[in-house]
Amino acid sequence: xxSERRLEVxxxxxQDYVGTEEPVGSxxxxxxxxxxxxxxxxxxxxxxxEDEGYIAQPHTSAGRIPTDKGYRLFVDKLAGVKPLSVAExxxxxxxxxxxxxxxxxxxxxxxxxxxxxRQVAVVQYPSLTRSSVRHVxxxxxxxxxxxxVLITDTxxxxxxxxxxxAPVGETLLADLxxxxxxxxxxxxxxxxxxxxxxxxxxxxxxxxxxxxxVLATLLETLVEEKEERIMLGGAANLTxxxxxxxxxxxxxxxxLEEQMVLLKLLGETRxxxxxxxxxxxxxxxxxxxxxxxxxxxxxxxxxxxxLGVVGPTRMDYPGTMGAVRAVARYVGxxxxxx
Amino acid sequence: xxSERRLEVxxxxxQDYVGTEEPVGSxxxxxxxxxxxxxxxxxxxxxxxEDEGYIAQPHTSAGRIPTDKGYRLFVDKLAGVKPLSVAExxxxxxxxxxxxxxxxxxxxxxxxxxxxxRQVAVVQYPSLTRSSVRHVxxxxxxxxxxxxVLITDTxxxxxxxxxxxAPVGETLLADLxxxxxxxxxxxxxxxxxxxxxxxxxxxxxxxxxxxxxVLATLLETLVEEKEERIMLGGAANLTxxxxxxxxxxxxxxxxLEEQMVLLKLLGETRxxxxxxxxxxxxxxxxxxxxxxxxxxxxxxxxxxxxLGVVGPTRMDYPGTMGAVRAVARYVGxxxxxx
DNA sequence: AGCTGGCACTCGAAACGGCGGAGTGCCAGG
DNA sequence: CCTGGCACTCCGCCGTTTCGAGTGCCAGCT
Numbered sequence: 001x002x003s004e005r006r007l008e009v010x011x012x013x014x015q016d017y018v019g020t021e022e023p024v025g026s027x028x029x030x031x032x033x034x035x036x037x038x039x040x041x042x043x044x045x046x047x048x049x050e051d052e053g054y055i056a057q058p059h060t061s062a063g064r065i066p067t068d069k070g071y072r073l074f075v076d077k078l079a080g081v082k083p084l085s086v087a088e089x090x091x092x093x094x095x096x097x098x099x100x101x102x103x104x105x106x107x108x109x110x111x112x113x114x115x116x117x118r119q120v121a122v123v124q125y126p127s128l129t130r131s132s133v134r135h136v137x138x139x140x141x142x143x144x145x146x147x148x149v150l151i152t153d154t155x156x157x158x159x160x161x162x163x164x165x166a167p168v169g170e171t172l173l174a175d176l177x178x179x180x181x182x183x184x185x186x187x188x189x190x191x192x193x194x195x196x197x198x199x200x201x202x203x204x205x206x207x208x209x210x211x212x213x214v215l216a217t218l219l220e221t222l223v224e225e226k227e228e229r230i231m232l233g234g235a236a237n238l239t240x241x242x243x244x245x246x247x248x249x250x251x252x253x254x255x256l257e258e259q260m261v262l263l264k265l266l267g268e269t270r271x272x273x274x275x276x277x278x279x280x281x282x283x284x285x286x287x288x289x290x291x292x293x294x295x296x297x298x299x300x301x302x303x304x305x306x307l308g309v310v311g312p313t314r315m316d317y318p319g320t321m322g323a324v325r326a327v328a329r330y331v332g333x334x335x336x337x338x
Numbered sequence: 339x340x341s342e343r344r345l346e347v348x349x350x351x352x353q354d355y356v357g358t359e360e361p362v363g364s365x366x367x368x369x370x371x372x373x374x375x376x377x378x379x380x381x382x383x384x385x386x387x388e389d390e391g392y393i394a395q396p397h398t399s400a401g402r403i404p405t406d407k408g409y410r411l412f413v414d415k416l417a418g419v420k421p422l423s424v425a426e427x428x429x430x431x432x433x434x435x436x437x438x439x440x441x442x443x444x445x446x447x448x449x450x451x452x453x454x455x456r457q458v459a460v461v462q463y464p465s466l467t468r469s470s471v472r473h474v475x476x477x478x479x480x481x482x483x484x485x486x487v488l489i490t491d492t493x494x495x496x497x498x499x500x501x502x503x504a505p506v507g508e509t510l511l512a513d514l515x516x517x518x519x520x521x522x523x524x525x526x527x528x529x530x531x532x533x534x535x536x537x538x539x540x541x542x543x544x545x546x547x548x549x550x551x552v553l554a555t556l557l558e559t560l561v562e563e564k565e566e567r568i569m570l571g572g573a574a575n576l577t578x579x580x581x582x583x584x585x586x587x588x589x590x591x592x593x594l595e596e597q598m599v600l601l602k603l604l605g606e607t608r609x610x611x612x613x614x615x616x617x618x619x620x621x622x623x624x625x626x627x628x629x630x631x632x633x634x635x636x637x638x639x640x641x642x643x644x645l646g647v648v649g650p651t652r653m654d655y656p657g658t659m660g661a662v663r664a665v666a667r668y669v670g671x672x673x674x675x676x
Numbered sequence: 677a678g679c680t681g682g683c684a685c686t687c688g689a690a691a692c693g694g695c696g697g698a699g700t701g702c703c704a705g706g
Numbered sequence: 707c708c709t710g711g712c713a714c715t716c717c718g719c720c721g722t723t724t725c726g727a728g729t730g731c732c733a734g735c736t
Contacts, residue, residue, distance in 0.1 A: 025699050038709050043700070061699050061715045101497055103567075137487070139473045149475070149487065149495065157487065157495050159439055229441075235573055236591035253574035363728050376680050381729070399686045399728050680735075685728105692723075699715090706709080 002052070008035060009045045010054055011078045014066050018316055023063030068279035068313060071291070075276050075317050082318035084326050088116070092330050099334065102126070102155040106231050109307065109331050114234025116323040119311035120256065122294075124266055125229040126154035126304040126335070128222060132188045138177045138214070143167035148217055154304055154335055162217045164210045172207050176214065189222045230262045237311075251286025256310070265292050265310065272296030272303035274325060279313045289313055293320050297328035299336035307331070340390070346373060347383045348392055349416045352404050356652055361401030406617035406651060409629070413614050413655050420656035422664050426454070430668050437672065440464070440493035444569050447645065447669050452572025454661040457649035458594065460632075462604055463567040464492035464642040464673070466560060470526045476515045476552070481505035486555055492642060492673055500555045502548045510545050514552065527560045568600045575649075589624025594648070603630050603648065610634030610641035612663060617651045627651055631658050635666035637674040645669070 002010075012033045016024040026039040026046060035042065046064055049055045054070035057063065066074065084092075095112050099105040106123050113121035131152040139147040146162040179202070183195045196215055200208045235256070238249050255261045261284055267275050274295040280288050291313045296303025308324055340348075350371045354362040364377040364384060373380065384402055387393045392408035395401065404412065422430075433450050437443040444461050451459035469490040477485040484500040517540070521533045534553055538546045573594070576587050593599045599622055605613050612633040618626050629651045634641025646662055 023699090027699075039699095040709055040711090041707085044708085047701080057700085059715095059717070061701095062717070063699065101499075134479070135477045135485075137475050137477075139475075139489070141472070147473070147489065149489070151477070151485065151487070151497070155497070157497050159489070159493070159495050161439075233595065236588060236595055239588040239591060250574060250577040253577060257571065257574055361728090365728075377728095378680055378682090379678085382679085385730080395729085397686095397688065399730095400688075401728065678736090680733105682732090682734105683730105685730085687728095688726100690723105690725085692721105694721095695719085696717105697719105698717090701712105701714085703711090704709105705711105706707105 002048075005035070005037070006045045006049060007073075007078060008033075009042060010049055010066070010070060011074060013046075013049075013055060013064060014070065014074045014078075017065055018314055021314065023058055023065050025063040028063070065314075068281065071278045071313055071317070072281075075278070079318045081274075081325060082322040084322055088323075089326065092116075092327060096330055096334050102157075105155075105331065105334055107233075109327060110231045110233035113307065113309055113323065113327050114237060116327065117309045117311070117320050118234075118240065119237050119309045119315065119320070120232065120234045121307070121309050122256075122262055122266060123231050123307040124263070124305040125231070126152070126156055126298075127228060128152065128156070128158070129189050130298075130302070130304045131156065132186060133184045133192065135185060136177070136180050136218070138173055138180075140168065140170070140173060146173070146214065148214065148221070150218070150221055154299065158221050160217050160221055162214055164213050166210065168210050172203075172210065176203075176211060180214075180218075192222055193219060228259070228263055230259055230266075232256060232262065234309075248286075248289055252290060252310075255284055255286050261287075266294045266306040266308055267292075269296075272298065272301075272328075274321060276317065276321070291315055291317075293317070293324050295324055295328045297332045297335075299332055304335075340387075343373070343375070344383045344387060345411075345416060346371075347380060348387055348404070348408060349412060351384075351387075351393060351402060352408065352412045352416075355403055356654055359652065361396055361403050363401040366401070403652075406619065409616045409651055409655070410619075413616070417656045419612075419663060420660040422660050426661075427664060430454075430665060434668055434672050440495075443493075443669065443672055445571075447665060448569045448571035451645065451647055451661065451665050452575060454665065455647045455649070455658050456572075456578065457575050457647045457653065457658070458570065458572045459645070459647050460594075460600055460604060461569050461645040462601070462643040463569070464490070464494055464636075465566060466490065466494070466496070467527050468640070468642045469494065470524060471522045471530065473523060474515070474518050474556070476511055476518075478506065478508065478511055484511070484552065486552060486559070488556070488559055492637065496559050498555050498559055500552055502551050504548065506548050510541075510548065514541075514549060518552075518556075530560055531557060566597070566601055568597060568604075570594060570600065572647075586624075586627055590628060590648075593622055593624050599625075604632045604644040604646055605630075608634075608641070610636065610666075612659060614655065614659070629653055629655075631655070631662050633662055633666045635670045635673075637670055642673075 012029050013024050016029065016032060026042040029042055030039050046055065050064065053067060054073060055064040056067050058065065092112060096108055099108050106125055110121045110123045131154050134153045135151045137149040141147050144164045144167045146164065146168060148160045148162050150158045179199065184192050187195060199215060200211045203211050235253065238252060265282065269275065272295065277292045279291060282290065282292060289312060290310055292308055292310050294306050294308030296306050298304040307328055309320060311320065350367055351362055354367065354370060364380040367380055368377050384393065388402065391405060392411060393402040394405050396403065430450060434446055437446050444463055448459045448461045469492050472491045473489045475487040479485050482502045482505045484502065484506060486498045486500050488496045517537065522530050525533060537553060538549045541549050573591065576590060603620065607613065610633065615630045617629060620628065620630060627650060628648055630646055630648050632644050632646030634644050636642040645666055647658060649658065
């Protein structure tokens with residue numbers, strides 16, 4: 001176990017390094033923090049911290065920088081979540097309140113997060129699988145071609161073209177629409193399949209193929225995994241880490257363009273607690289010198305999706321965590337209202 | 339007027355510079371192209387080209403690089419549009435054919451363009467103002483709260499929440515829905531306002547406020563300019579211009595994040611001819627060393643939106659133009675089918 | 677007139693080397 | 707267990723040198 005002072009030294013190192021972006025030495029530390037001990041003592045502490053793997057030196061006779069393990073300890077034990085100022089909270093609210101639809105909410109959120117944290121923001125659309133059905137609409141485009149529109153309680157709208165083998169009459173259409181809605185409106189997506197399983201049988205034999213086709217498309221839409229959509233913003237912030245990053249920025253940009261990677265980044269956990277993944281804890285090459293702060297958000301208690309930011313491991317964790325958490329809360333509120 | 343050979347020299351300079359990304363000198367030119375003259379002659383030609391402003395040297399006693407004016411001449415007079423190979427065309431078709439809805443089409447297009455040109459791709463969603471109405475749907479969410487869903491012939495779906503002062507009955511809702519649709523389905527957006535202007539008057543006085551509210555929201559949705567949505571991809575390609583770009587990449591990324599800038603980038607022209615904007619021809623700081631190749635696309639003869647790529651002025655214009663044009667054609671086809 | 681070879685000149689890029697200073701590890705003494 | 711002192715290391719900075727690609731110009735050739 002590390003002594004109280006050694007922890008204090010680690011905290012000071014992290015703070016200074018985050019601020020200056022330069023390796024921090026023993027002398028500078030004692031000058032900028034009231035540790036109450038001499039540089040020499042700090043040096044000894046540093047040696048211990050280095051042995052334990054919390055800090056490292058880029059090369060002999062340079063200052064120390066925190067390792068991933070060091071940041072981990074800092075986040076877990078040494079730092080809290082820094083609450084936002086009143087002004088910031090107000091700004092968030094103002095900024096989000098003007099949203100007209102779901103796309104707009106997500107778009108504003110992503111810009112907001114990027115500005116607030118000065119990092120790359122990632123916002124996942126409310127997941128279909130955890131939403132429930134608000135309404136299903138069936139439209140006739142052509143005699144044998146329908147459009148299926150699915151509206152979720154989070155305001156998300158999905159549409160699909162349905163091609164039937166035979167023309168579908170208006171009466172059948174209206175009938176199907178009514179019965180579908182009465183069965184599944186308000187249901188969670190996962191509950192829909194059993195509800196509609198026997199639906200074709202309640203129709204005339206002639207109509208059953210069409211009904212079955214529509215149902216198939218509907219179920220397909222519900223489970224479609226690729227529809228875990230994600231919006232991303234603030235990529236320009238990557239360039240703020242100019243001096244050593246130009247090499248690093250490339251793989252990061254590439255990674256961020258892949259939906260799958262982004263989804264993994266936000267985390268598989270279903271709960272809405274905040275997760276911080278630091279450096280190599282992200283199992284993706286090129287993201288090894290970045291950290292991810294993510295949290296779930298939702299209209300109720302439960303998370304319907306996640307949002308977060310991606311930045312260098314050398315980031316202001318308390319501030320970032322505060323911003324991410326605050327934004328998630330407000331977005332949840334907005335969704336609950338609509 | 340420049341002699342034939344001088345033009346040939348300019349073409350050679352552009353081609354070499356695009357290939358090597360390094361200033362090209364007289365000796366290298368004669369070695370890599372059969373100009374039939376000696377380096378000394380080429381030097382004289384270069385001096386003339388420089389006087390005329392087509393090329394410049396970064397510093398005394400270095401090779402020459404084309405200026406914006408030089409690229410302009412190259413694009414206008416010296417280079418054609420390079421058609422894609424059969425394999426490439428096939429790849430495009432395969433890639434786009436799997437799209438399930440409009441979002442998917444646009445998403446695939448943007449990835450495709452980025453891969454094909456190895457640059458940043460920009461695709462505008464089919465514009466609302468040039469689309470026509472396929473269907474309008476009205477749903478009741480709460481007694482006095484409706485959802486308005488607007489579906490366009492290009493597959494785009496817009497939804498809005500409508501808050502009425504008084505509850506709206508199911509009968510009224512069905513009535514309004516039917517009358518609305520019968521009046522505006524198939525109409526172009528610009529034709530809608532006159533069609534619905536007198537609609538409230540045909541309802542009972544009690545119902546008119548609700549009808550008016552719905553209409554107001556509808557019209558608002560139609561004209562909403564901000565709804566010129568845009569998707570962007572391939573930002574990682576920016577990093578390919580490493581050696582001198584790290585400073586330049588920042589403002590470009592920033593510019594690309596602003597919808598307004600992107601829209602201007604694609605061009606205000608309403609027609610579907612291809613436009614190439616080179617360097618300073620883009621009136622936006624930070625995009626002064628980038629070029630934009632854009633073209634309209636649409637399901638019919640007329641363009642419903644634009645797409646294009648953004649890259650360094652030093653780009654392979656013939657190849658890029660070929661790719662952009664080909665992709666636009668295929669996207670047009672896909673839209674026409676759905 | 678137009679092309680060519682020759683030549684002196686320019687100037688950036690890369691290689692070299694010396695210096696300064698921040699930082700370290702270690703040790704002896706409080 | 708802390709502290710001041712001390713010798714050592716090594717990165718980063720800076721001035722210098724060298725190297726070579728490229729230029730402009732000129733005199734001569736066709």
